[in-house]
Amino acid sequence: MKNLFTIILIIFFFYKPSAALGEGTLSGGWKPVPDFAVDELNKEAHASIKFVKVIKGECQVVAGMNYNVTITVADGGAGKNYVALVWNKPWEKYMQLVSFKGPV
Template sequence: MTIKMTSIFSMTLSIFLISSIFFHFSTALGGGVGVWTPLNNVNAPDVVMIGKFAVDEHNKEAGTKLAFQSIAKGETQVVAGTNYRLVINAKDGGYVRKYLAVVWDKPWEKFKKLTSFKEM
């Protein structure tokens, strides 16, 4: 019984160490969970949809009437889903202003949440 428990402990420790090494290499090379990665195409339909969602949600929460124009740049971060950090151009009255928005998206759960929205 003691030999079996020692073997299981050794195997578990080995798996943990190997996983840890791969995680650190992945992070060092610019990948991995929690790393912000620039978006290649801010005009992709799914990214534009996230930007429009951010403006719409902000309008509901703040009682404003911003009008989505475009996305200037953006990044994604893998979490339990995906965080989108977007620089959004939105019209406020007669002026186009820049806003920094963060949206948490979990499409498999049909879940989106605006976690941050501020003028730049």
């Protein structure tokens, strides 16, 4: 049951904040799962990497929720693994990319 809860939280994490907070989506509708961490890194670093897959993830309850996720991304070549740390406070509609390290 704990693994199922973790998987559900990871899926929530990968929705864009506007989608995760219900803005512009229909209740009950299935949507592709974009990657917030990669989107934010692309904005901040003026990069164009692409999300490939989740390798592993874990969460931590703080003043909100921390998500520590290892993902594979592609930058025109072979995929490389990176670790993203995201802090989320959904009741404030707040999500911040804290760090994006790698390749690991």
